[in-house]
Amino acid sequence: METEGQPDLLETQPLQEADEEMATDVDIPILSEEEKEELSAEVVKLEDEISTLRQVLADKEKRLMDIKHKLGVNVMNELKQNFSKSWYDVQTHSAYKKTQETLSHAGQKATAAISTVGSVIGKKLGDMRNTPTFKSFEERVESTVTTLKTKVGGPSNVGGSFEEVLNSTAHASAQSSSVAGTELPEDEEAIQC
Known part of the structure; x- marks a missing residue:
C-alpha cells in the first residue's frame, strides 16, 4: 500500500526519537501497580454502588406510583396541580404584576383615545353637513x-x-x-x- 515517498500508515514502526518526546510532553501520571489495583477496585466498588442506588430508586418510584394510585392521584390530576401552582407562581411574580398594570393603563389610554376619535369624527360629520x-x-x-x-x-x-x-x-x-x-x-x- 506504500506509494512512492509515503509510508504505509497502518504499518507498525518503532517509535522514533521525536515521537518519544511528544509522548512524554503529555502529562500522563505514571502509576505503580499498587495504585492501579486500588483505583480498579474503587471503580468496581463505585459501579456496584451506582447499580444498587438505581435499583433502590426504581423500587421507591414504583412504591410512589402504587401509593398515588391508591389515593386516586393520576397523571392528569398531577398535571392540573402543577399547572395551577405554576400559574399561581406566575401571577404572584412582580414582573407579571407590572405587566398587568402596564397593560391595564394602556387599555385605559386606548379607550380614552377611541372615545376622543369618535367625538372628533361626529363633530367633523356635523361640520361637513353645514358645508x-x-x-x-x-x-x-x-x-x-x-x-x-x-x-x-x-x-x-x-x-x-x-x-x-x-x-x-x-x-x-x-x-x-x-x-x-x-x-x-x-x-x-x-x-x-
Whole structure:
C-alpha cells in the first residue's frame, strides 16, 4: 500500500526519537501497580454502588406510583396541580404584576383615545353637513326626487323629509303600475314600500 515517498500508515514502526518526546510532553501520571489495583477496585466498588442506588430508586418510584394510585392521584390530576401552582407562581411574580398594570393603563389610554376619535369624527360629520358642498349635494338630491315625483305623477305638494319623498315615490310607482292593468302582488308592494 506504500506509494512512492509515503509510508504505509497502518504499518507498525518503532517509535522514533521525536515521537518519544511528544509522548512524554503529555502529562500522563505514571502509576505503580499498587495504585492501579486500588483505583480498579474503587471503580468496581463505585459501579456496584451506582447499580444498587438505581435499583433502590426504581423500587421507591414504583412504591410512589402504587401509593398515588391508591389515593386516586393520576397523571392528569398531577398535571392540573402543577399547572395551577405554576400559574399561581406566575401571577404572584412582580414582573407579571407590572405587566398587568402596564397593560391595564394602556387599555385605559386606548379607550380614552377611541372615545376622543369618535367625538372628533361626529363633530367633523356635523361640520361637513353645514358645508356648501354638502348643501349643494342635498339640494341636487331633492331636486332629482322632485323631478322623479312629477314625472311619476305624484301629489302636487312636493316637500317633506327625504323618507317621505321616497315613500310617496314608491307609492306613486305602485299606483301607475296598477293603472296600467298589472297589479303587483302584495309581497312585491311591501318590498317596494
